Amino acid sequence: MALEEIRAAELDTEQFIAEKVAEIREAVGDGLAINALSGGVDSSVVTMLGHRALGDRLKTHFVENGLMRQGEPQKIVDSFAALRVRVEVADAKDKFFAALRGLTDPEEKREAITQTFYKDVFAQLVRESGARFLLQGTILTDVDETVAGIKRQHNVFEQLGIDPQETFGYGILEPLIQLRKDGVRKVGEAVGLPGELFRRIPFPGPALAARVIGEVTPEKVELVREATVIVEEELAVTGAFQYMAILHEDCVTGMREGQREFGQQIEVRCWDSMDARTATPTQVNWAILERLGQRLVSEVPGVVSVTYGIAPKPPSTMEVV
Numbered sequence: 001m002a003l004e005e006i007r008a009a010e011l012d013t014e015q016f017i018a019e020k021v022a023e024i025r026e027a028v029g030d031g032l033a034i035n036a037l038s039g040g041v042d043s044s045v046v047t048m049l050g051h052r053a054l055g056d057r058l059k060t061h062f063v064e065n066g067l068m069r070q071g072e073p074q075k076i077v078d079s080f081a082a083l084r085v086r087v088e089v090a091d092a093k094d095k096f097f098a099a100l101r102g103l104t105d106p107e108e109k110r111e112a113i114t115q116t117f118y119k120d121v122f123a124q125l126v127r128e129s130g131a132r133f134l135l136q137g138t139i140l141t142d143v144d145e146t147v148a149g150i151k152r153q154h155n156v157f158e159q160l161g162i163d164p165q166e167t168f169g170y171g172i173l174e175p176l177i178q179l180r181k182d183g184v185r186k187v188g189e190a191v192g193l194p195g196e197l198f199r200r201i202p203f204p205g206p207a208l209a210a211r212v213i214g215e216v217t218p219e220k221v222e223l224v225r226e227a228t229v230i231v232e233e234e235l236a237v238t239g240a241f242q243y244m245a246i247l248h249e250d251c252v253t254g255m256r257e258g259q260r261e262f263g264q265q266i267e268v269r270c271w272d273s274m275d276a277r278t279a280t281p282t283q284v285n286w287a288i289l290e291r292l293g294q295r296l297v298s299e300v301p302g303v304v305s306v307t308y309g310i311a312p313k314p315p316s317t318m319e320v321v
């Protein structure tokens, strides 16, 4: 069945929230549901909708997959504690790195993350909690790209003919599936999220694994995590839709203190976009790029090359994996 898009300009947020809250209550009945909060815009909005609908009968978890940004688990637990939402941290780092070991193909990496999330980590959380439903923040752009065969987004099932109940043993509710990012932000504001959460730049479900070309190891993720801190600090002033650091697979020849250093390359991407369907590289001021380059080569161990992505989407996509 084709999903009917609700465009941000036509979105009546109060009516949307009331409808989704009623639908969640109806589906879950007097049972329990769980959701995974990554701290991204979509899962933050779903958490607020779910708690409005179910109160404490929604169990919210932050899955520590080892692929998140610096300090993220504590930041999210604290931000939601201030909204009176309790978030449990589930440590699953080893499971994700084990599933990713030896994989270099982008779609195989995505599939490994999907299977680990849904078949392993969530399935266990569902079993332990007695919940029958998982609430998640799939949006229309995720569905489009998956169905078109461009990228298998980690959270899309029914549109691929996969029945989550049969495959994973629980139902999935997707209250945001008719929206795109601009619509989700409007709902986020209306549902009471603070600006620092609903205005946050998007962050993908596969997290920093989407930004490591080739095999994803804890060491490579740590390197891209350090680079991400710097990129996010330096590019926040641009107000761009999204910006990111990417770790390339090949090393290149560099030099430091007169010695040859065969080191890492970081690619920086910064995107202007409305809804992530198409995007163009932001015309970042040269002085900002220069400082960014300086910081990356001096503060991230082993980095000797920094490039800025200038290809538009399409034919590029925003993430590299």
Ligand code: XMP
Pocket (backbone or CB within 6 Å): 141, 142, 145, 151, 152, 153, 154, 155, 202, 203, 204, 205, 206, 210, 242, 276, 313, 316, 317, 318, 319, 320
């Ligand atoms: P791409 O790379 O496909 O990204 O041009 C478009 C937007 O979607 C985000 N993205 C994802 N979000 N699960 C998500 O929830 C995913 O698997 C995923 N892959 C990409 C990406 O960060 C960008 O905002």
